[in-house]
Amino acid sequence: xxxxxxxxxxxxxxxxxxxxFNCTYSNSASQSFFWYRQDCRKEPKLLMSVYSxxxxxxxxxxxxxxxxxxxxxxxxxSKLSDSATYLCVVNIIGGGSYIPTFGRGTSLIVHP
Amino acid sequence: xxxxxxxxKFQVLKTGQSMTLQCAQDMNHNSMYWYRQDPGxxxxxxxxxxxxxxxxxxxxxxGYNVSRLNKREFSLRLESAAPSQTSxxxxxxxxxxxxxxxxxxxxxxxxxx
Numbered sequence: 001x002x003x004x005x006x007x008x009x010x011x012x013x014x015x016x017x018x019x020x021f022n023c024t025y026s027n028s029a030s031q032s033f034f035w036y037r038q039d040c041r042k043e044p045k046l047l048m049s050v051y052s053x054x055x056x057x058x059x060x061x062x063x064x065x066x067x068x069x070x071x072x073x074x075x076x077x078s079k080l081s082d083s084a085t086y087l088c089v090v091n092i093i094g095g096g097s098y099i100p101t102f103g104r105g106t107s108l109i110v111h112p
Numbered sequence: 113x114x115x116x117x118x119x120x121k122f123q124v125l126k127t128g129q130s131m132t133l134q135c136a137q138d139m140n141h142n143s144m145y146w147y148r149q150d151p152g153x154x155x156x157x158x159x160x161x162x163x164x165x166x167x168x169x170x171x172x173x174x175g176y177n178v179s180r181l182n183k184r185e186f187s188l189r190l191e192s193a194a195p196s197q198t199s200x201x202x203x204x205x206x207x208x209x210x211x212x213x214x215x216x217x218x219x220x221x222x223x224x225x
Contacts, residue, residue, distance in 0.1 A: 008152075032211040043202055043216040044155070087155070089213075097143065097162035099170070100206070100214055104154035 023088030118217035135203030
């Protein structure tokens with residue numbers, strides 16, 4: 001079982017829709033959590049960190065549920081420019097250092 | 113504002129050739145990483161260096177070697193390239209603090225014929 005699991009999608013939604021992605025992780029010692037965005041053939045870029053209390057950045061809301069070991073990303077009022085792959089990242093302690101572990105990504109397509 | 117710089121951006125090799133991918137960061141980060149990304153597989157960690165002077169294997173280290181030359185630079189070497197190593201390679205760096213995210217270079221697209 002992969003340590004970080006995501007539904008690969010694609011999620012195909014109209015402009016203005018609200019869409020939610022989930023990500024589950026298997027290692028309870030996971031320390032920190034992030035959502036990245038990756039456009040086709042480009043490098044991943046940080047979208048937002050995920051805090052225990054939940055956090056919001058404009059149309060984006062991230063939540064963490066440590067008890068159930070999942071994180072979520074909610075995108076409201078989807079824009080065409082939101083079309084991308086969204087990567088869930090979990091920092092796991094290993095060998096005395098923190099090892100970022102990526103999910104395989106969830107593809108989002110926003111159409112007119 | 114360079115951030116993480118990777119060279120080369122594109123490379124085509126023949127099976128059995130060797131090459132080194134270079135990565136440098138100017139953010140004074142302690143930790144550096146090499147990933148490969150293949151279609152449908154996501155990012156897989158090849159090697160990482162938690163701090164200057166240390167390197168450790170990641171999920172897919174076979175066929176690769178790394179060198180942490182100094183705090184800024186972390187290179188990835190393919191000693192004898194194989195077609196299975198055709199991929200996009202990303203270098204990343206981060207602060208040693210666990211709650212800090214990684215910053216990525218814009219990748220090296222490597223094809224091995």
